[in-house]
């Protein structure tokens with residue numbers, strides 16, 4: 160095939176542009192329209208945004224559970240953790256939504272795999288049936304506070320994991336004397352760092368990590 164002259168190629172490309180743009184726009188709007196549905200179906204943690212649709216009942220603004228008969232227990236874990244973190248780590252600015260799952264099915268509907276609990280940005284915390292314990296809820300609230308103070312994106316991308324997890328295990332007063340690795344090593348590293356830095360400089364120094 161004879162090579163297309165540069166000026167002709169240019170003209171052809173330009174001539175096709177409006178149609179391609181139009182198609183691209185259409186494709187983009189379809190993708191955008193489908194995004195929430197796709198996210199809901201495939202990236203299940205977004206379900207913390209509308210937990211009722213995942214089948215849990217929300218009592219008040221901040222506590223949801225799939226077993227309302229255990230609401231009092233959930234509420235006491237919640238309030239104690241807010242108090243604990245506020246006093247020993249730092250004041251929480253915006254109280255997080257916490258979904259207390261009494262069944263594995265509830266926890267799995269958020270697509271969180273084998274972990275015990277998870278904090279999804281500052282959008283919400285999901286607690287699995289085995290994590291209805293003070294130190295677990297405190298651990299997740301510390302993650303919430305980290306995201307408030309360091310920024311959702313920054314806490315996720317640039318702050319080292321030894322700090323994020325080491326701090327949560329250490330300051331939640333996790334009772335396990337020895338944690339599985341790498342958490343044990345993260346906790347020791349955080350504790351050595353924290354001893355140097357001190358509570359007053361915690362967030363300013365953390366932002367430099």
Ligand SMILES: [Zn+2]
Nearest residue numbers: 298302324327
């Ligand atoms: Zn953690």
